[in-house]
């Protein structure tokens with residue numbers, strides 16, 4: 001039996017420079033790029049809230065002030081909207097500022113994802129916690145955190161999220177070696193490799209940016225040598241937890257079949273905007289008919 005204590009804290013690393021999206025990200029953090037009318041990071045915060053996570057720690061870096069401003073109150077603007085009778089917009093701004101308790105820590109020296117997560121140690125303490133990567137947008141229609149939390153209550157240890165990707169894309173991700181469990185959507189993770197070449201990949205199951213981790217990972221991260229790209233890799237620390245279940249109960253993973261976008265990648269970002277807009281009641285129907293005509297016109 002594992003603890004049924006709710007998981008309430010998430011760590012969100014957002015210190016990345018966004019070089020794949022320059023020049024748009026020269027003065028604007030990549031997490032603030034809009035997906036329809038909300039910055040990408042707001043979807044992540046809303047996803048956390050929907051899964052019962054009330055406390056978020058953003059691991060930030062230089063030039064990320066816009067993130068802090070976005071989730072803060074703006075009394076002047078709120079008053080102006082009220083005076084103008086723009087009540088819906090006013091309420092939306094208030095809702096954003098109240099989505100979660102958001103805390104911030106600076107990464108300082110960007111030594112890798114594992115290093116960013118290790119910055120969260122004093123905030124997280126001794127309880128299991130979630131890590132949500134700011135670039136990974138999970139469509140709210142196909143949430144994954146509730147299944148990961150359920151797998152955690154059933155299996156204990158740490159829980160990852162895996163997704164099948166084409167063989168030629170596995171070098172972009174952490175890759176897992178797995179064994180089946182009694183539950184067809186949960187696997188046991190026996191090994192992990194960060195961004196393997198196709199010929200050394202143990203599967204086509206890619207690690208997606210949602211993790212439910214045991215606090216013992218911090219000790220491992222503190223001793224972790226740089227790995228792929230000379231960076232301290234979270235995947236390498238998780239490989240140790242997977243190999244030796246006596247450390248913190250081993251590692252399982254939920255295999256995700258829903259919609260996920262990498263908003264740091266141009267094509268995936270564009271797909272996120274189109275698909276999420278098509279699903280919306282306000283702009284969806286008009287966009288669909290325009291898109292259908294546009295594509296049919298062969299322009």
Ligand code: G1P
Pocket residue numbers: 113133136172173174175194195206207208209233234235
């Ligand atoms: C990170 C992780 C990688 C994971 C990926 C998911 O890589 O290191 O294991 O598969 O996120 O988005 P990054 O995309 O930050 O290079």
